[in-house]
Amino acid sequence: MKAGALALGAAALTLGIAIAGQAREQKVEGLRPVSAFAGIADPGARSVAIFTEMGKVIQHPRCVNCHPRTDRPLQGDAQLPHDPPVSRGPADRGMAGLECGTCHGPRNVAFANGKGSVPGHPEWHAAPIAMAWEGKTLGQICQQIKDRKRNGGKSLDQIAEHNAHDSLVGWGWNPGPGRTPVPGTQAQFGELTRAWVASGAKCPAG
């Protein structure tokens, strides 16, 4: 028990350090607010600039890793293939006998024996293959996000709502010890998405 308590103590310490580290990184790697784009007079150019800012979130490993183009998600900032070698399965929740829920629970769980954590959320799963982002340009991802056939049938307003409030999206800002969070806050990401929609939802070229 003593060793266990020590291990847990160490995990708590790591968590503290990780949170401090995150706060520092967020300052460096923030999101520019909607007001920063007000000076761009042309709505189309403004829309593209706002989506490019949103791309800091969308193309972050925390988001892309679970939008894989194959059946296997990625892991870590280096975006290596998920280990153990899992497969998305018929409902994007893993394969019979090795489902996402075999390891991932309803919340992040810090390892009891060292640094890091296994990430978790009540709805933990991979994005459907139609929503694959891995290896795509920001312009391609933008077109995909607007396409109801590839975005889960969502209107642009629903996309804005999803980005602002969906709690699995929100996991990106709270990824657990050992993982870099996406920049900014979910509220900022939601505001940027609303401003992008309001300015015509234009996509970057390419």
Added chain:
Amino acid sequence: MATDFTLNGKPASFDGDPETPLLYVLRDHLGLTGTKYGCGIAQCGACTVHLDGKNRRSCVTPVSMVSGRQVTTIEGVAGKEAEAVHNAWVAIDVPQCGFCQSGQVMSAIGLLRIKKKPSDSDIDAAMAGNICRCATYVRIRQAIHDAAHALEA
């Protein structure tokens, strides 16, 4: 506050830090050492138990997560799939050193409960998270096929 759950069909309780991994509770506090500690970080599968009948890595399961739920370990797993897997394992002597095997057996039973006639690729996918240092993979796959056939008969 104590965490109460059902362990192998009987009431069990753990009065300690609710973040304690279920694996530590099973082995260190409740004396059930059949479930093994391999890595502690969801990489090897040695700690696999069933939570409400499904495969679950107990090393990354805080005991608070099993409150009010059914936990089954290698010591208590039962039913026709368990019997078929047990017999198939013995028939072709699957284990070598044995360390990974309780996890392998639990994962195999969990698979057969969902997939009655798994293909080679179903087996590979389900067992991909169970590492065997002795590389008994070929016999594991054979024994799962044998158990599936026995269940069909």
